Amino acid sequence: MKRLSSYILVVVIFFSILNCAKRGTPTGGEKDTTPPQMVKADPPMFTTNYDNQRIRIYFDEYIKLSELQKQLIVSPPIDQGGYVIRPQGTASKYVEINIKDTLQENTTYTFNFGRSIQDNNEGNPYEYFTYVFSTGNYIDSLEVTGVVKDAIKKFPDQFVSVMLYEKNEQYGDSTIYKEKPTYITNTLDSAVSFRLANLRAGKYKMIALKDVGNNYTFDPATDKIAFVKEDIVVPTDSIYELTLFKEIENFSIGRPGMISRNRIAFAYTGLPDSMEIKLLSSKPEGFKEKITKEKDKDSLNYWFTPIDLDSLQFEVSKGTEKETFTVRKRKLPKDSLTLKPNIRGSIVPGKRFAILSNIPLEAKDESLMSLIDKDSMPVPFTTMIKEEDGELQLEFDFETAPSQRYRLALLPNAIKDFYGDTNDSLDFTLSTKSLADYGNIRVTLQNVKQYPIILQVTVEKGEVVKEIYATASQPEYSFESLEPGKYYIRLIYDENKNGQWDTGNFLEKRQPEKVYYLPGDLKPLRANWDINETFILPEE
Known part of the structure; x- marks a missing residue:
């Protein structure tokens, strides 16, 4: 009996220890998903006749500020250094705004913090918290809304600034290049809509900027711009659409420089x-x-054969622009001929094989070239020396067949460059896939308002895979032999009939040519598959 009691005691102690261990195991609990909330503000929200220098906004938990410079929008803008926000870099239960600048009289100010105010532990953002006050005796309450889209891309940039300039005696077309706007807001994250709030009644010019310099003014060298042609009269019930585009800069000549022994970049x-x-x-x-x-650069390459001078003098001109430059020669290495294929892997239907060169090509000898298929049968071909989109190349034109392999061989001296240098032996193995490895997209259009049009298949980043130029209506537009993948369909109204999309210009009051994407997403194209779509254009 004594033994049994001892045994029971041991068992009880064992399970007690086990239960204690289980109770002591931390689980972490449920994740906090609640954003912080404002408790009070000093002075209170919507204060009028504001004449303080300090604002404190208190929250119900410790918060931190994230990407404040990117997220915060002050409207009307206050000059840089005109206010200080703290604390930054440490957790706090308040945000303090110290205003150092002289504020405008009878003006409603908004501090829109975007998503910068977050709880300290989990980073849950207080979405688009805005503090509002007025230096006058009332709060302006009018607003303007709209959407921003990109002129050529399917998806617009994030953090686009939408601005209103008061149309008073001081406003001119040059104002947006040097003056800050009267009111400003931002599109944030993936949103395309905007809301300009706490406005006073009046007449305004509306523009949008992808403001790379974050200086509230338009810099054509870096910024995209959008504008509404007509004036905006507030109050208004209209919803405005802004189309963001990158202008082509006015032509100007830069200083040339030596790149190699016999090449100068202008x-x-x-x-x-x-x-x-x-x-x-x-x-x-x-x-x-x-x-x-020069490919992907704003420069022209001037190639020249050896000349026994210490410096070279040039005249560079376009239209009325004309400048003279002296370029001192430097001891630099000579460009050496480098050749490489434009295609690695399979030849895509509709794309020609080419040998790319880093130096302009001067001559070619097809008798020193051979092309055979997988059965060692000769394949007829022709070649052409070309410069296309900044690429120097020798292009090969021959008829390809599905599921075929080719061998292209070039003997020495088959290609001669600008300096008279020639190639060593070159050997390329090329192949084609079966037609079943590709898919097709067929598009029917409705409500096309005018011709010509450019109908394109693009990838997500906007690169054109294939296009059709149509000057009149067609029953169907067919894009054959596409690699499996995700594609988009877009249509361009070629208003000036030059065969390409043209951007806009603010000073010329010219909008970019209109571009429309097939709504929604295409199903991913699979091998040996057809996608048939009806593209209904909006009626305008």
Whole structure:
């Protein structure tokens, strides 16, 4: 009996320890998803006749400020350094605004914190918290709403500033380049809509900026812009649509510089069409020169054969623009011929194989080239030396067949560059896929208001995969042999009939050419699959 009692005691103690261990295991509890809330403000929200320098806003828990410079919008804008917000970098139960600038009389001010106020532990944001006060005896309460879209991309940029400029005696077309707006707000995150609140009645000019410099003024070199052509009269029930575009800068000539022993880069802004580069220095007999566009850079390459001078003098001109430059020669290495294929892997239907060169090509000898298929049968081909989109290349034109392999061989001296250098032996293995490896997209259009149009298949970032230029209505538009993947369909009204999309210009009061995307998302295109879509254009 004594033994049994001892045994029971041991068992009880064991389970007691086990239960204590279980109770002591931390579970962490449920995650806090509640954002902080304002408890009070000093002075209170919507204070009128404001004449203090300090505002304190208190919250129900410890908060932190995240990306304040990016998120905070003060309307009307206050000059940089005109206010200080603290604490930053530490947790606190309040936010303090110290105003150092002189505020405008009879004006309603808003401090929109966006998503910058977050609880200290989990980072839950107090969405778009706004503190409002007035230096006058009432709070302005009118508002304007609208949406922002991109002129050419399917999805607009984030954090686009939407601005109103009062149309008074001081306003002119140059105002947006040098003056801050009367009112400002932002689109935040993935939102495309905006709301300009606490406005006073009046007539305004509305613009939007992707304000890269964050200085509330338009810099055409970096910023995108959108504008409403007509004046905005507040109050209004209209909902405004702003189309954001990047202007082409006015042409200007930059300073040239030596890139290699026999190449000089001539920088520019704007469009280089009809830009002329003329060598004023004396040229030796047999001297050669060539000008090409540098890929993905705003510069032209001036290639020249050896010349026994310490410096070269040039005249660069376009239209009425004309400048003279002296370029001192430097001891730099010579460009060496480098050749590489434009396609790695399979040849995509509709795209030609080409050999890309880093130096302009001068000549080619097709007798030193051969192309055979997988059965070692010769394949007829032709070649062409081209410069396309800044790429120097030798393009091959031959008929491809599905599920085929090709071998392209170039013997030495088949290609000669601008300096007279030639290639070593080159060997390329090319292939094509089965037609069943590709898919097709067919589009029917409705409500097209005018022709010509450019109908394009693009990827998410806007790169064009295929396009059709149509000058009249067609029953169907077919895009054949596309790689499996996710695509978008867009239509461009080619108003000036130049075969490409054209951007807008603020000073010329010209909007960009209209672009429409097929609403929603296409189902991902699969191999050996057809997608049929009806694209209904909006009636305007």
